[in-house]
Amino acid sequence: MKLDYLVFAWAATVLVEKANPRAQRSHSDASFTNLSDVDLTSMKDSVDLGDGADGLREYEQKRAAGRRDGREASELRALKVEQDFLEQCDGSSRLACGGTVVMAAVYGPIECPLKAQLSDRAIVRVDVKGASSTVSRSSKWLEKYFRESFEPVIATGMFPRSAIVIALQVMQDDGSVLATGINAGMMALVDAVVPLRSIVCASSVAMNSNHTLVLDPTQAEQGEAVVHATFAFESGGGLVSCKTWGFFEDERSFSNAASIAEQAAGKVQAFLQIASNRKVNESHSI
Amino acid sequence: MQVSTAEKQFVNEAVKSSIRVDGRRLDETRETKFHPLQTSGSVEVCIGMTRALACVEVEHTQPHPDRPSEGMVNFQVEYSPAANQDRAFEFLMGSASDQDPLLTREVERAIRDSRALDTEALCIIANKLVWSLKVVITILDNCGNVSDVAQIAAIAALKHARRPDFTISGREVTIHPVTHREAVPLPINFMPIMTTFALFDSGAVVLIDPSAQEEAAMDGKVAVVMNEHKEICGIRKPGGVCIEKELLVQMVKMAGARTLKLKKELTHSLLSSSEMLHKLSPVSPDPNLLVNSSSAQQAVHGAQDNVAEMKSPGHGHEELPPASSEILATASYSRSKASPPPRNGNTFQRNDAEMVHEDASGTANAGKGSKTSQDSKNLDSSDSDDDDSDEDLMAAVISRPRGGGGSGRRKPK
Secondary structure: OOOOOOOOOOOHHHOOOOOOHHHHHHHHOOEOOOOOOEEEOOOOOOOOOOOOOHHHHHHHHOOOOOOOOOOOOOOOOOEEEEEOOOOOOOEEEEEEEOOEEEEEEEEEEEEOOHHHOOOOOOEEEEEEEEOOHHHHHOHHHHHHHHHHHHHHHEOHHHOOOEEEEEEEEEEEOOOOHHHHHHHHHHHHHHHOOOOEOOOEEEEEEEEOOOOOEEEOOOHHHHHOOOEEEEEEEEOOOOEEEEEEEEOOOOHHHHHHHHHHHHHHHHHHHHHHHHHHHHHHHHHHOO | OOOOHHHHHHHHHHHHOOOOOOOOOOOOOOOEEEEEOOOEOEEEEEEOOEEEEEEEEEEEEOOOOOOOOOOEEEEEEEEOHHHOHHHHHHHHHOOOOOEOHHHHHHHHHHHHHOOOEOHHHHEEEOOOEEEEEEEEEEEEEOOOOHHHHHHHHHHHHHHHOEEOOEEEEOOEEEEOOOOOOOOEEOOEOOOOEEEEEEEEOOOOEEEEOOOHHHHHHOOEEEEEEEOOOOOEEEEEOOOOOOOOHHHHHHHHHHHHHHHHHHHHHHHHHHHHOHHHHOOOOEEOOOHHHHOOOOOOOOEOHHHHHOOOOOOOOOOOOOOOOOOOHHHHHHHHHHHOOOOOOOOOOHHHHOOOHHHHHHHHHHHHHHHHHHHHOOOHHHOOHHHOOOOOOOOOHHHHHHHOOOOOOOOOOOOOO
16 A cells, blocks of 8 residues: 655654663774764664564564675664864764765854845755765755754744855765755754754665665665655654655555664764764863 | 955064964965765865865766867866855855856866866767766865865866776777776876965065965965976966066975975875775766676667768678677787777778878877876776777787777776
């Protein structure tokens, strides 16, 4: 059954992630390459779910997905982030998710031209530039998608007649560009100290022809996927935005995909929090 | 960047006492760093905090009718809204274009007009198929001296870029996907590097590599483009205050020293990332080019449409099975000595004797010219054939063991 595109609000209590000693170990073993660079190797862990999640258990059984880079089906690629390296803009970040590298720069809030001003809040504009022509061809749509993902969480009501500009530059594209872009943009907003209601983190899920859901697909996996989707969740647990390509065969596969993505988004958020804590602690320790 | 009068005065007074606001000496540049990315043809260059990203896209297309045997290279310099607050404001205004035509022209002049890139060696089949390069340079952070960064990023990206290898057999061109055969570097003769100088105190004082503040306060500027052979590729002084010509000579000397240093650093950083290159494809908008069926042949049908019929005795045009380049070459050549060698363009221009000579001499000159440059080893022999006389084909095969018209080596330098 074809599933139309709907936006769900997921209850956070449905999925419970057991505190995993392995995950904690990888946090403390993170190595730095420069001051604000947090290198977290792949957060490989087992997902333990509460009761009432039969669909996910089924998915668990098919977890040996046999991916090209040897990851498990629900394994994120290694994340690396660098912050505050651009001089002119207020905040900047560069997030590398495996081979996908996206750089984000934020100006905010700044003076806004008269014709674009809003009297009660700030406008949010996003510019997306990419290395490959596929990104530049669809840039108008990408800009709209990113803006819709960021705008709900920025406290725009605090800055009437101003603008917040987010510039994204896709430096390397190896799949999951949308998710990495949202995460990088969020990191840059945090770096620019723009007031935010919550943190939005995204991850993408693809379903290949054997009906296995894989998390964080690479370019190759995206190309051969039957359907792939990017989900952006905020830290309170709500779904902010979602974009799917292809057909989900039934509701269960869509809800499984969303659940997996939510878990992953939680991990990404934990990583980003560690990164910003590190940056703050180091600047304080001078 | 808008600077107040007080700041301008401050900068000027400091410079008159040979002090720069950021603590550098007058002849000291900021540190230049090169970051080649994993995708071939993408390099990020930083001079101090000024940062630009250059990406090269390679595709094959029909040549320009005025230049049938030359490849094409187009530059485009654009600003990201991140570069400057003024740029962010312009982005909000909704101005249609964030490109900078003046900066684009400067980069073009430095690289294309100086013939640093051998466009004749980018020809696949004259009149039919050539390589077309598009270099997009995005300025990510503007802290002064954007033109230097843009130009250096462009030439670094061209050096880092790889194009797919190809083979010509008979009338067919096979462009090998990079997953099947390693991609090949571009034909670069030399590396032009731009150095910008700022003029102060009515032309008496010269600074190298101005910062944003100094750019706003300077009286004039001079841009010198030099290559590693200490040749001047270009000098540009766009108006501004007048200077003594001896000062120009000094500037050229400083630029020469900086060029050599930067070229070494650039080559070093590209080499250290080169082992990753063979895994990755060049940025190409044509997905069909990279994904292929089991046989590593992809006939370019467009090239065959206007082919003149070849009626030579003993020439059997057969589809050769996909094989290694050596076997391919010797098999086709040993069969028929009488047939003309399937070199660039000559196959299609048999009826037109004049064109053969022109094309042959063109490729010969390109071949010879490129042989004298230090990057000659990197040139793919299949596309710059310097064997321009109709001599014995077997001799041709013997003299160049890879075979004339066959594809190049397995692994570029």
